[in-house]
């Protein structure tokens with residue numbers, strides 16, 4: 146092919162299409178769709194993705210591709226199509242869609258080398274290539290780019306005899322192992338073995354290894370020592386004598402390498418589990434596509450069902466994608482999959498370094514693993530033979546990406562699963578109303594798990610009215626009942642989990658005399674107090690200032706922070722329960738890598754009585770001796786300007802309660818609240834999802850919210866408030882004329898946070914049931930304003946399924 150169509154990394158509307166480039170002669174055979182290239186664009190050179198090849202181009206005077214970044218496509222043809230679909234579906238730029246599918250390491254331009262993978266050797270390579278690897282098993286791409294027979298190299302890569310390694314620069318983080326190889330021919334080796342004195346047994350044994358074992362070019366020191374059961378002193382002696390050589394080799398950075406996973410075997414499924422897994426297995430068997438909603442109460446054994454279904458996928462020779470929320474990618478979940486499937490699992494989450502993520506991704510690309518367990522973006526795993534996609538805790542809002550491309554992992558999962566002819570399994574104890582409504586209508590196949598494994602009962606839930614506590618003179622943040630029960634657990638040697646709901650709630654600083662609240666100078670939101678370093682921080686723009694000694698308004702010294710952080714709770718708790726051993730888990734104590742896991746292990750080893758934490762302890766934890774869960778403030782989220790506030794409160798309370806009494810010991814939950822009469826709080830305490838669903842559906846219908854209506858949210862921002870208001874007004878006006886009369890258009894109004902980073906924000910909400918041309922109409926709006934977006938610092942963001950209204 147003579148020409149390549151390339152999507153360039155210039156994310157503006159005018160360039161959101163493919164540009165044609167000439168393919169230089171030496172790369173004619175080499176270039177394939179899905180590869181990254183560098184191309185001249187205007188006066189610059191930019192990265193791009195090749196999407197098509199063609200023999201003709203309608204354009205004359207084309208420029209040539211200037212550099213090749215890949216020798217194997219990093220996007221499969223399925224992912225290229227998916228990118229186009231995402232672009233249509235979320236109104237993002239093509240380049241943003243493609244970039245979202247790749248690990249960060251591939252977004253930048255990294256140096257690369259070509260190397261012979263471990264276990265292979267030079268002789269296996271095509272003769273034209275062999276000379277390049279005479280001195281070393283790896284060569285630098287940059288040094289040899291012009292001289293290398295690229296087509297032959299590409300073939301060897303396809304056969305697995307060579308690999309491309311991107312050198313992600315991370316200081317001191319490159320993983321290497323010591324490799325031992327022989328410098329001599331087999332004949333020479335044998336002569337030396339014969340000439341060694343007979344007491345040099347180990348040395349003889351080591352050298353014999355190199356001429357007796359087929360195809361060993363080199364072996365890691367570690368393996369050599371284990372296989373031959375020898376000391377590294379003997380190996381070193383041979384290196385000193387010049388018979389063997391020692392080199393270092395870069396290997397995968399495996400974040401889980403030094404950990405032992407307890408091997409687990411499939412459990413005998415309960416009757417309910419057997420019933421729900423059957424239709425999933427049938428899908429897998431018949432390569433058919435259905436979306437299942439596994440609606441199972443906490444502790445009903447959903448994870449065991451996932452794992453046995455994944456096993457069936459692997460047996461069929463296919464691959465599985467398992468999505469879990471970032472926050473519950475706790476070691477517990479990873480351990481369960483690694484324990485069952487060992488090295489067949491790749492793990493992808495934000496706690497990994499760029500290099501580690503890239504290495505895990507590469508294992509997927511090279512089909513060295515059979516499954517990936519990961520957060521949202523793992524939905525783009527470049528598997529080519531997918532047999533099932535699982536989304537655990539499908540109600541979690543982290544499955545929606547809040548920046549471009551604004552996709553929901555559930556939609557991508559269903560799109561990919563249709564292409565691959567395989568099932569999607571959505572699991573939750575508290576499904577989103579959208580999913581449950583679809584299951585009710587038969588669009589999804591409902592799979593209920595109504596009981597906990599072994600008929601363990603659901604924990605009893607006690608609601609405590611904190612207003613009453615205050616009236617009866619208790620000014621602490623712990624109710625009398627909660628303290629009593631915590632104390633009882635400590636005496637019995639059982640454990641408790643204390644949950645502080647921090648979302649929608651922060652420790653702000655206020656003057657007690659004049660009521661002045663310290664706000665961010667750039668955003669219309671109060672600053673959050675951080676004890677560490679006595680700092681005030683803005684969570685939206687990062688602005689930071691010192692905690693003042695005086696009120697900036699009235700100079701009073703009575704200025705102090707309000708609200709409850711986990712640190713405060715811990716301090717108070719120590720006062721009232723001095724004998725308690727407490728582990729606190731929050732952003733401050735889990736910042737360092739591995740800290741999260743360490744704290745959980747300590748708690749699991751019963752080195753503490755109470756685990757105190759925020760959202761991050763709400764999910765996935767499974768400890769046998771936890772018999773009490775306390776929720777300090779159940780209702781802080783209820784008052785957020787968000788139509789999902791009740792749903793989120795219900796979900797969270799149910800999840801937290803689910804951490805208690807999962808094993809032999811029965812569990813108890815105490816929920817402290819200022820609004821005990823609210824239906825979310827009440828129904829969560831009765832574990833009654835069904836009534837919650839009905840109640841909430843009535844309200845959603847009344848107020849025209851999902852799942853009865855779809856929502857599109859348009860947010861306009863600009864440094865000048867008049868400009869924002871005017872533009873939003875115009876957009877609303879335009880939409881009123883274009884959209885159908887049943888569609889409701891709300892706005893323009895200031896956003897719930899009216900200013901962020903010195904930019905004013907206005908929004909307009911479109912609620913609709915059917916609007917076939919909505920995407921086109923909205924795209925036209927963007928096109929209309931593109932000049933101003935480009936030159937006048939205007940920003941218009943469109944979210945076609947917003948998960949928050951902020």
Ligand SMILES: Nc1ncnc2c1ncn2[C@@H]1O[C@H](COP(=O)(O)OP(=O)(O)OP(=O)(O)O)[C@@H](O)[C@H]1O
Pocket residue numbers: 412413414415418441442443444445446447448449450574598764765766767803807
């Ligand atoms: N068939 C089974 N036989 C015995 N034990 C089981 C079985 N299935 C699951 N379990 C055990 O029951 C407990 C709860 O199961 P699991 O964690 O899979 O439930 P879950 O529904 O995923 O929970 P949650 O959503 O609350 O995190 C676990 O300790 C698990 O090992």
Ligand SMILES: [Zn+2]
Pocket residue numbers: 656657658659660661696697698699700701
């Ligand atoms: Zn004051």
Ligand SMILES: [Zn+2]
Pocket residue numbers: 665666667668683684685686687688902
């Ligand atoms: Zn700010």
